[in-house]
Amino acid sequence: MSLGALLLIVIVLAILGAVAGRRRALGLVGGDKRALHSLPGHYGQVVFLFTAVPALVLTGLWLFLAPLLIDRMSSESLVGSSLTDDTAMTLVMTDVRRIARGLEVLSANGSLSESDISQMRADFSNVRVRMAEAGVALGADVGPQVFEAAKVYRDYSNTSRVLMNIAVIAVAIAGLFWSLTRISKDYRARNASEKFTVVMLIAASLVAVLTTFGIVFSLVFETYNFFRMHSAADFFFGLVWNPQFRGGSELGILPLLWGTFYVSFVALLFAVPIGLLAAIYMAEYASKPMRSVAKPLLELLAGIPTIVYGLFALITVGPFLRDYFAQPLGLGNSSSSVLTAGIVMGIMLIPFVSSLSDDIINAVPQSLRDGAYGLGSTRSETIRQVVMPAALPGIVGAVLLAASRAIGETMIVVMGAGAAAKLGLNPLEAMTTVTVKIVSQLTGDTEFASPETLVAFALGLTLFVFTLGLNIVALYIVRKYREQYE
The missing domain is CATH 1.10.3720.10 (MetI-like)
Known part of the structure; x- marks a missing residue:
């Protein structure tokens, strides 16, 4: 399932939940809006927010953290090779991701089967040809071990995608039913909706602040590494x-x-x-x-x-x-x-x-x-x-x-x-x-x-x-x- 389809499912569930929440609130009072603490629309808003927002937050965190974890696990298959330098490992991992992406493209086009992948592993000279078909350019020293790491990377990526789909949909459904069970005629839906909205606004405002801190941290960290290799006095007072x-x-x-x-x-x-x-x-x-x-x-x-x-x-x-x-x-x-x-x-x-x-x-x-x-x-x-x-x-x-x-x-x-x-x-x-x-x-x-x-x-x-x-x-x-x- 693609990311767009997953987001569409979450939004559809949230909309259905909003309609169900509004109807449930009206059903509890026999259609008399005056008996409700809040307007019927507020009950629908609460269900919508508790269905969509946690699922979308989980999606964002998964998309951010999963590639880091997959990179780490894939690079473990390269341990013991001739790669002893962090920079060389970074360059090799770039080729690993490229090959994995090429395998994904060829598999999606139906032009690559698992038997073809096994044949490519046996005859590595065929890898560059097949990657060229997928529009992927590789480095000059790509070897069989890199191909194995790419296959591991692709498998982990596919597994991560399936788990993400299951987890996000499960969180959306759980939020939908949990928010529906909380609805009663005395439930302060307006207060809950407004508090939830305030929390989202605060989180959105923190994005700019956290981005600034992230930029400063990355600059300070890499600058510190630079001054470990080069004299600060020569940098600040050098004329050449x-x-x-x-x-x-x-x-x-x-x-x-x-x-x-x-x-x-x-x-x-x-x-x-x-x-x-x-x-x-x-x-x-x-x-x-x-x-x-x-x-x-x-x-x-x-x-x-x-x-x-x-x-x-x-x-x-x-x-x-x-x-x-x-x-x-x-x-x-x-x-x-x-x-x-x-x-x-x-x-x-x-x-x-x-x-x-x-x-x-x-x-x-x-x-x-x-x-x-x-x-x-x-x-x-x-x-x-x-x-x-x-x-x-x-x-x-x-x-x-x-x-x-x-x-x-x-x-x-x-x-x-x-x-x-x-x-x-x-x-x-x-x-x-x-x-x-x-x-x-x-x-x-x-x-x-x-x-x-x-x-x-x-x-x-x-x-x-x-x-x-x-x-x-x-x-x-x-x-x-x-x-x-x-």
Whole structure:
């Protein structure tokens, strides 16, 4: 039974239970709703929730935990082989899962029987051909022992799927009958339904918190493994970034931090004045028809994918700056530069600055403007001397939020600024950022347990700390501003 069919059965049982619960409640009082503690629909809701939610929770836990357990049991069949390295075992288990998936696909198509599997075990050269039929690519050193582990993996997966179907349906049926037996005319179904709903809302809100803790834990754990292999002093204070996967790497973060802050500074230098002036115009000068058109058009920039901005930087902005500024001035010959990425990223950040600043300026009490006008100030004087000082804390928060967005950008930097990790002041030279190197260190054929790969987690944790600090400062400033004027 597929997962979709299982979920459909659970939902159908829950719907039937809801109908049965409502009818049972009405039947206990002879159809007189006034004799019930709660509305008939509340009794149906209770049965629905106790039927569906425990079964769905069990399904989610099973789908999360079962693959981990199956991997562990399947890898035990490889113990005693030549695999003594954890990284090699991880790569082999990848092939084990691929072969198991291929066997499943071929069995589902009816083109593979158990006798065929026995023949493949005897003649292992036939495995690659059959796996190719299923669209599965294997590693170069896959042997018979890996095939045996894949067969074990497939058997465990099939058994797990059958047990999951039985357990989930059993839990759904048990919840249905248990909730039906609790129904009586004095049963507080509304209270039970509301409490159950509150628990689900709390659980849903905890998902984001637990996800954040999971991300931080994984970063801290892998960063700790990295610093066991590489000096922390060399990482934080090194001036050279030169990873070599065969040893002798220099993994200093300072060139990457310099490139990150340099590109972000150029982007903010471009985005903040334009975004702020646009916000002042829309809040203080634009008519309502103009504002209703201009603000949505400006906010469209925030909906453009960053890969499109990257292509714009690569094809248009970069060659323009190279041909008309870098080469004539003798400052560089590359279309990839800090200025290219900074300008395009600044265009992307304009709606972040303008939209939030516009809302903050509009939140300044009208009484402050009226008081300034009453003292004889002009509109421009009122904006400069009253509105902007009052809105300044919120505007600073908007700029800091835009800065955290700029620090975490990847695609625009990859396609606009290049990948050269170096310290320099020339904005028409290629540089790179922390996010770009995180991607490059985790892609390609790399050994996961090496410091050259694990350094990506140290870079990620460093970037996480910087952006978290900026977000905390920005939110603190914005909240303080709101408390002052609301």
